[in-house]
Amino acid sequence: MQRVATLSTRSPRALDWLNFFVADVQTGFGPFVAVYLTMHKWTQVQIGFALTLSTIVALISQLPAGALVDAAHNKRLAASGALIGVIIAALLMAFQPTELPVLVAQSVHAFSSCVLTPAIAAMSLHLVGHAALGERLGRNARFASIGNGLAAGVMGGTGAYLSSQAVFLLTAALCVPALLTLLAIGRGPHARRQTTIPLFDWPGLRRLFADRQLLTFGVCVLLFHLSNAAMLPLLGATVTMRAGNYANLIIAACIMVPQIVVAICSPSVGRGAALLGRRPILLIGWVSLPLRGLLLAVLPGPWLPIAAQALSGISGAVFGVMLPLLSADITRGTSHFNLCMGALGLAVSLGAGLSTTLGGWVADTASIRMAFVALAGVGALATLVLWLTMPETTPDLPRKGRPVRPRPAADSE
Amino acid sequence: MPQRGWLAIFALLLAAAAPPADEVQQQVQQVQQVPLDQTLAILGHPVADPEGKNIGRLVDVLVGDQNRPQAAVIDFGGFLGVGNRKIAVEWSALHFAPNDPKHPITLDLTQDQIKDAPEYKEAIKPAPVVVAPEAPK
Numbered sequence: 215m216q217r218v219a220t221l222s223t224r225s226p227r228a229l230d231w232l233n234f235f236v237a238d239v240q241t242g243f244g245p246f247v248a249v250y251l252t253m254h255k256w257t258q259v260q261i262g263f264a265l266t267l268s269t270i271v272a273l274i275s276q277l278p279a280g281a282l283v284d285a286a287h288n289k290r291l292a293a294s295g296a297l298i299g300v301i302i303a304a305l306l307m308a309f310q311p312t313e314l315p316v317l318v319a320q321s322v323h324a325f326s327s328c329v330l331t332p333a334i335a336a337m338s339l340h341l342v343g344h345a346a347l348g349e350r351l352g353r354n355a356r357f358a359s360i361g362n363g364l365a366a367g368v369m370g371g372t373g374a375y376l377s378s379q380a381v382f383l384l385t386a387a388l389c390v391p392a393l394l395t396l397l398a399i400g401r402g403p404h405a406r407r408q409t410t411i412p413l414f415d416w417p418g419l420r421r422l423f424a425d426r427q428l429l430t431f432g433v434c435v436l437l438f439h440l441s442n443a444a445m446l447p448l449l450g451a452t453v454t455m456r457a458g459n460y461a462n463l464i465i466a467a468c469i470m471v472p473q474i475v476v477a478i479c480s481p482s483v484g485r486g487a488a489l490l491g492r493r494p495i496l497l498i499g500w501v502s503l504p505l506r507g508l509l510l511a512v513l514p515g516p517w518l519p520i521a522a523q524a525l526s527g528i529s530g531a532v533f534g535v536m537l538p539l540l541s542a543d544i545t546r547g548t549s550h551f552n553l554c555m556g557a558l559g560l561a562v563s564l565g566a567g568l569s570t571t572l573g574g575w576v577a578d579t580a581s582i583r584m585a586f587v588a589l590a591g592v593g594a595l596a597t598l599v600l601w602l603t604m605p606e607t608t609p610d611l612p613r614k615g616r617p618v619r620p621r622p623a624a625d626s627e
Numbered sequence: 628m629p630q631r632g633w634l635a636i637f638a639l640l641l642a643a644a645a646p647p648a649d650e651v652q653q654q655v656q657q658v659q660q661v662p663l664d665q666t667l668a669i670l671g672h673p674v675a676d677p678e679g680k681n682i683g684r685l686v687d688v689l690v691g692d693q694n695r696p697q698a699a700v701i702d703f704g705g706f707l708g709v710g711n712r713k714i715a716v717e718w719s720a721l722h723f724a725p726n727d728p729k730h731p732i733t734l735d736l737t738q739d740q741i742k743d744a745p746e747y748k749e750a751i752k753p754a755p756v757v758v759a760p761e762a763p764k
Binding site: 249256446449458 | 671687702703704708712713739743746
């Protein structure tokens with residue numbers, strides 16, 4: 215029991231920091247690529263191609279990456295590999311901003327991200343077990359959003375005052391503390407065969423993809439991001455149109471406010487999901503979407519939308535905690551946790567991709583205000599689908615008499 | 628003698644690849660040496676407003692049938708990739724100073740003047756080009 219005791223004090227804190235640093239690393243990549251390549255005299259067509267390639271790679275790697283993490287005996291090793299992939303991608307971007315290296319870097323980074331997310335969730339699950347997972351994921355989301363917010367500020371400043379190249383170097387450098395925290399998590403039960411399965415487990419796969427809970431939740435997730443993803447870009451467009459000189463400041467606030475709200479309320483989301491069940495929490499998160507869409511459509515002036523963005527923090531917190539939590543509920547006892555995360559990640563990518571197309575199209579043919587109304591409508595539909603079809607997935611655990619933080623895993627000697 | 632055979636082929640290839648001597652002469656004569664401080668490679672360069680504030684990057688140039696540039700496309704504004712738009716501005720509203728390392732490209736328009744300009748999209752024809760107001764000074 216000695217080892218379990220040290221695990222329960224040291225590993226959770228290491229996992230906090232892992233979430234923090236991985237979020238830092240992820241912030242660095244996306245938004246700076248376009249500016250950086252523009253600076254290196256890439257044409258708009260070339261940049262568009264590189265970004266599309268990255269999106270497509272992310273889309274098609276979700277399922278294989280999930281299956282790979284499921285099959286990996288050591289999730290910590292899988293996460294380390296992914297982080298080393300991010301280092302290689304960031305260094306390629308920083309030192310070789312020419313066609314082939316950048317395309318390779320974009321693909322490597324997209325695949326690594328698809329491995330990292332489920333691997334961290336899997337380590338969390340193995341570390342605390344099913345019963346305490348909600349609370350753990352709440353902490354994960356808190357530290358991830360603190361990392362995201364800080365990194366957005368620091369890297370935004372670095373990109374503006376130093377250079378975009380420095381952003382990629384900083385990204386590569388931040389992978390090192392991320393790797394160290396992985397090391398600090400220690401050789402816990404997560405490093406052993408627990409939910410590990412062979413790469414091709416056809417009957418298991420068939421069972422997973424015929425699971426009604428997964429299919430229903432997948433549809434809800436897709437609709438969530440179909441409503442959610444285009445709101446911030448459209449908001450950015452309206453702010454630049456209305457605000458002039460202060461535009462960048464307001465956009466920065468619109469990005470930061472949700473992160474702060476996520477950092478504040480994720481732990482309560484995790485606890486609430488354990489106490490009240492999943493459905494009420496999910497409904498709160500989903501219903502924030504149409505509300506936010508409507509507020510963004512009607513609020514005047516450049517400053518007030520910042521307040522509406524607080525709602526984005528609520529739906530963000532619920533989504534960040536509930537996606538891995540429901541994956542764990544759905545795959546309980548089947549050892550396809552990471553594949554399930556990958557499948558839901560695929561729904562996220564599809565919804566988000568279609569969202570910007572939908573939002574942009576409505577904004578072009580009607581107006582940006584109508585685009586917000588349309589996105590709010592999709593959000594309302596998502597909430598309705600969730601409310602009418604999504605079953606409660608909380609496994610009925612004997613709550614009383616169970617320790618708050620149960621033994622990490624049943625089969626760790 | 629396979630080795631000599633290869634040598635012969637190599638020599639033939641060289642002879643075929645190298646242009647006649649007088650042609651080389653002509654090509655060299657056509658090269659014009661432009662001093663470094665007289666030109667500027669503008670693609671991807673930051674663009675400053677009249678007060679010297681950086682407002683975006685020049686990403687494309689629209690050229691008319693008179694072989695003259697008519698407008699420049701500027702990727703304008705935004706923070707962390709959110710809120711930036713491409714806006715086409717009249718070519719004559721831009722001023723180039725290849726000598727000035729700080730603000731080699733200056734635009735006659737301020738951020739406030741172009742903030743509600745329509746977005747430039749390649750698919751849309753004709754392109755909406757922002758024109759500088761008459762004699763602001």
